[in-house]
Amino acid sequence: MAKKSVKELLDAGVHFGHLTRKWNPNMAPYIFMEKNGIHIIDLHKTAVKLETACNALQQMTSSGRKVLFVATKKQAKDIVSKYAEEVNMPYITERWPGGMLTNFVTIRKAVKKMNAIDKMKKDGTFESLSKKERLQVNRQRAKLEKDLGSISDMTRLPSALFIVDIVNEHIAVKEAQKLNIPVFAMVDTNSDPREVDFAIPANDDATKSIEIIMQTVTEAIKEGLSTRKAEKVKAKDLDKKREKGNSEEE
Structure with a gap:
């Protein structure tokens, strides 16, 4: 697994925290110093912490489990969606739908509604609607796509969340806590690292900082997925050998 050196993290500006007056005292163990009124992350x-998180994510995805990425802030959403798509993981980058985890059944109903509209368009039912009805259905489909399009294939609760900015995404954190779903997160100096299971102390506002962390995390996930794929091929080959052995005995 590709590790990131301190120099690489430094070049990406991962060390820049928030103004000292905006700090969370629980981040003290991860603060190196104060410079010009800004906290500098160690x-x-x-x-x-990044290596620990990556090892855990690699192990998790090698056993076929899904990680839901969450980042709705402007400077993070495009980066997160890009990397989540690379590893075929679900993501929320528009708006966290309240009850996304704690009321997952309702969310699934909304996704089914979206799929039902798609089916209407394929089988011709959509064309039999009036112009006004078609307009309403299209608007409804567009809204559902915007909010839930990236999780339409998520048929069960995720095994973990990866969050950029836990202050901004506090509702997602609370829902995950209620259901004992582990949370991985980029945690800046204004956040409480105790809120999550795998805190990565990092600047969660700068695009370069978000990019390098997301890149590293998805590299680990890719390795986990490759391991799973290799194990599946191995198991398939073993089954074929057994079948061949059984047929020869007969």
Whole structure:
């Protein structure tokens, strides 16, 4: 698994925290110093925490489990959606739908509604509607796509969440806590790292910082997925050998 050096993290501006007056005291162990009224994150600790998170994500995805990525802030959404799509993981980048986890059944109903509209368009039922009805259905489909399009294939609750900015995504954090779903997150100096299971101390506002963390995390997930694929091929080959052995005995 590709590790990120302290220099690489430094070049990406991962060390820049928030103004000192906006800090959360629970981030003290991860703060290196204060400079010009801004807290500087200890990148040696970031590197260690990032590696720990990556190892856990690699192990998780190698057993076929899904990670839901969450980032609705402007500077993070495009980066997160790009990397989540690369590893075929679900993501929320528009708006966190309240009850996304705690009321998952209702969310699934909304996804089914979206799929039902798609079916109407395929089988010709849509064309039999009036112009006004078609307009209403199209608007409804567009809204559902915007909010839920990226999770339409998620048939069960995710095994973990990866969040950029836990202050901004506090509802997602609370829902995951209620259901004991582990949370991985980029945690800036204004956040409480105790809120999540795998805190990665990092600047969660700058695009370069978000990019390098997302890149590293998805590399680990890719390795986990590759391991799973290799194990499936191995199991398939073993089954074929057994079948061949049984047929020869007969």
